[in-house]
Amino acid sequence: MPQIVAVALGLVAIAPVARADEPAAAAPARERGAWRRPPIPPRIDGTYLGGIVYGSASLARVNGLDTGSPFAGAGGAARVGQMVLPWLGLGLSLGGGVGYRSEQRDGGVRQRLGMGALLVEGTFLPIPRLPLSLRTGFGFTGGAVRQAGVAARSGFGGAAFTLAARWEWFPFAKRYRPSRGGGFGVGPELGWLGATPAARGRPMAHVLYVAVAMTMYFGS
Secondary structure, three states: OHHHHHHHHHHHHHOOOOOOOOOOOHHHHHHHHHOOOOOOOOOOOEEEEEEEEEEEEEEEEOOOOOOOOOEEEEEEEEEEEEEEEOOEEEEEEEEEEEEEEEOOOOOOOEEEEEEEEEEEEEEEOOOOOOOEEEEEEEEEEEEEEEEOOOOOOEEEEEEEEEEEEEEOEOOOHHHHOOOOOOEEEEEEEEEEEEEOOOOOOOOEEEEEEEEEEEEEEOEO
């Protein structure tokens, strides 16, 4: 019996005693806080420099040539700008592309489309914590269609508009920029570029493209 009493007293002596001024749940809460993840900095942030490489399908109308079916082609653009707000960026885009088509009638006439554009672009983030961006822009464009066997070319030009949506991944940001904003982003972009006609029936072009976008955000 004396041995049992001694063991009981020893267990009571080594048991932790809570401080009178500390709530009972404070210690567990402190332990949980130690395991919390640090806040993730914004990735689409600060000055950016990048570009896109795309495949496209273009519809064009010019004077003097039959361009009924789409031109299949490719192109690219370089972009530079600044995220002026967490949800808004402003920048410039310069690029161009080419496209080809063959008319099935008249012995398979082959045509080539070339065009370029300079645009002022806005980038919008509907949910800043997600790397989904919506892009819109306006500017100037010009292009021409050449046909095999025809010396002259027919062109278009004037005001241009663009709309696009992009999703980006930042594969190296967690390792190299864990506590700093920005990083290298890569992802798909789906967009439209239109060269509007000056009047009904006048030359115009519409380009639908699927692109791989690569952008370096330097952070704010």
